[in-house]
Amino acid sequence: MSESIKLLLIKALSPVHCGTGQSVGGIxxxxxxxxxxxxxxxxxxxxKGVLRSGPNRDEGLHRAVFGPDTANASEHAGSVQLADATLLFLPVRSARGTFAWVTSPYILRRFGRDAREAGCSELSPPALKSDEGKATVTGGALRIGDLGDKVVLEDYDLESAVSKELERFAGELAKVLWGADGDAAEERGHFAARVCVVHDDVMALLLETCLEITTRVRLDPDKKTVVKGALWTEEALPVETILAGLALATPVKQPKPLRDGGPDRYEAKALLGYVQGLATGGVVQLGGKATVGRGLCRMTMVG
Incomplete structure (x- = not known):
């Protein structure tokens, strides 16, 4: 059973491709x-792989957190579990305000559950219900007055209503994502003004139609022409996507003779704090296509 839990938030600084290695459709x-x-x-x-391979490691804590290397994997398991990070906000092109950070009631309910598990009650989102033809927003940044305050996302025009509770939630989340200092005030305000909640069915359609699709080719190095059959399409989460998940720590499984330092160093809270230091040390690269700039992200942990 977990003794310590933190909420993990990820901001995409470039398109992110975490692929499945197989295709069942046109991509x-x-x-x-x-x-x-x-x-x-x-x-x-x-x-886990990205954090395990990161720099500035403490070998003793690293071994306790992630487990020993492959050759000695039978000695003990690692003490920290990293859950899948799922989409929280999808950036979608908007007719006003450039783009919106879009989510849905179902996604917010899941995030609220995780936030409470991590002890972050201030990040609990409001309980919102949205009709299929309506959207809930935090203010007027996305609303078009000439269209009766409608919000236009891609090809969808939606009636809109402003929610003060959603505005509060967006403001609290912005402090976590961009920090509470004055230097990030503009970015916090930009996010908080452009949060938009749509019906779950509309969100499902946006998740199918608003991700980034790139067509790529491989050239013959001598002829500089496309190699036969070397044309393919890649799907990616667009830049500005926000994802969330949980990081959990259990009592250390490492045998005492292998530990160095005092016992407090191996408490679950201390181990998760070590992971937090690895995660928030700067820009990380997640997923594939690293050499073409995919997967640059910033990670934040709270709780």
Missing amino acids: DLPIAREKPTGIPLIPGSTL
């Missing part, structure tokens, strides 16, 4: 999604 390299909901995700195994 050659689709991204990973939950099977029943279709919600995009970054697998926990990806997060």
Whole structure:
């Protein structure tokens, strides 16, 4: 049973491709999604691998957190679990305000559950209900007055209503994502003004139609022409996507003779604090296609 839990938030600084390695549709390299909901995700195994291979490590804590290397894997398991990070906000092109950070009541309910598990009650979203033809927004940044205050997302025009509770939630989340200092005030305000909640069915359509699809080719190095058959499409989460998940720590499984330092160093809270330091040390690269700039992200942990 977990002794310590933190909420993990991820902001995409470039398109993110965490693929499945197989295609069942028209896209050659689709991204990973939950099977029943279709919600995009970054697998926990990806997060663990990136943090495990990061710099500035403490070898003793590293071994306790992630487990020993492959050759000695039978010695003990790691003490920290990283859950899949699922989509929280999808950036969608808007006729006003450039784009909106779009989510749905179902996604917010799931996030609220995780936030409460991590002891972040201030990040609990409001309980919102949205009709299929309506959207809930935080203010007027996305509303078009000449269209009766409608919100236009891609090809969908939706009636809109302003929610003060949603505005409060967006403001609290912005402090976590961008920090509470004055330097990030503009970015916090930009996010808080552009949060939009749509019906779950509309969100499902946006998740199918508003992700980034790139067509790529491979050239013959001598002829500089496309190699026969070397044309494919890749799916990616767009820049500005926000995802959320949980990081959990259990009592250390490492045998005492292998530990260095005092016992407090191996408490679950201390181990999760070590992971937090690894996650928030700067820009990380998640998923595939790293050499073409995919997967640059910033991670934040609270709780």
